[in-house]
Amino acid sequence: MTPAAPAIDPLLLGRLGHSDAGVRRIAxxxxxxxxRPEHLPAxxxxxxxxxxxxxxxxAARVLAAWDDADVVDTLAQALLDAHAxxxxAASASLAELNGVQAGARLLPWARHEQAFARAAALRALKPLRLPAAAEAAHDALAHADAxxxxxxxGVLGWLKQADALPALARLAINDSDAEVRRSAxxxxxxxxxGQVAQVLPALLAALVDPQWQVREEAATTLAKLRPPAALPGLLQAMQDEHWQVRxxxxxxxGRLQDAAALPALTEALAHPAGNLRKEAAIALGELGDVAGVAPLRLAAQDPDPEVRKAARLALARLGEELRP
Structure with a gap:
């Protein structure tokens, strides 16, 4: 026989009606x-x-642990609360829900006229990867609110919506908000x-964006796509004022594996930022050019142990033993 669920403590529930807000919050x-699911209505x-x-x-924060239809509806309605x-809190909790049921109930909110509610719904839908969210996300690309x-x-990126690439490329170049440009x-x-050539102009434009975070993102994306035509822009980026972009x-x-990058990468081995020196050493190994051996031998004596390790691995990749 299945044991009966323990009765709900009436004193605990009663404290939810206490005159002191602090007592109610602790309750x-x-x-x-x-x-216990029987506490959800309270x-x-x-x-x-x-x-x-x-x-x-x-209450909004603690409800993040429940993937329940009424919880989703209540949290969504709280996106319109008078207090920020x-x-x-409701937005953060919705973003933690991961059920398909939650996504289906949030879809109408992805078209809500109130900007905060619409953004929160899209944020919550992103990790759910619901194909049905694509249309609402497409429409939201033109919204007045950044x-x-x-x-x-974010929704279109997680859904890998290739048909959104032209719109995303336009945002990457023209959007007034730097974070939108970076994300796009x-x-x-x-x-x-077959689509790299279509997005390359936008990536090269982003590589000289006024905001260094956008330039950094452009270089990161180019490292994924590896278009040979990006070589001149990437060589220019090796002179960026921010070492993170370099x-x-x-x-x-390094991933382009073009020997024309050897001088710029060799120069980067002398940069004050150890992380950049390490990355330059790795890239020299990826180039596969024996002309990188001499600078890598010098880098193997770098004061930073991470740089020394990267240089040794790069030399091994080039088939060179590090002689004392």
Missing amino acids: VLELADLE LTAALRGDPAPEVRAE EVRE AVRREAV TGSLGLAGA LRAARAL
Whole structure:
């Protein structure tokens, strides 16, 4: 015989109606710790109707652990709460739900007229990879709010929507928001072999974007796609004022395996940033050019142990033994 579920503590439930908001908030936490589904109505009621925003926010946070239809609906409705703390908590909890049921219920919110709610729904839909979310994400690429556009780019990237590449390329070049440009630039990495030429102009434009984070993302994406025509732009990026951009450019140049990159990579071995020196050593090994042996032998004496290790591995890749 299946044992009966323990009765709900009426004193604990009663504290949800206490006049002190602090007591009600602790009661929400205690109920959540019990992890019993029969407490869900009380928790969703706290999110829907408690007069104190701190209690509603706490209820929104603890509901992240439940993949339940009523929970999804209640959290989604809380995206319209009058208090930012509640809205942010609801958005964060929705992003943690991972059930297909949750995605289906969130799809209408991905077209909501309120920008915060729309962005939050798209953010939550992204890791679910629901094909049905693609149309709403496409439409959101033209939204006036940058946060909505950023989340829409993320959805299309996770869905690997190749038909969105032209729109993503336009955003990578022209969007007014740097984070949208960065995200769109990264999403161009989903291009297949036959689509690289289509996205290359946007990536080369992003490689000289005013924001260094966009330039870094462009170099990272070029390292994935490895288009030979990117060589001149990547060589220029090796002179970027930010070493982070140079590092990603060095990685891309190594994967292109073009000996024309050898001087720029050799020069990078003397840069103050140890991470860049390490990446340059790795790239010189990938080039496969014996002209890289001499600079790599010098790099094998670098004060940074990570650089020395990378240089030794690169020399081994070139078939060279490190002689004392």
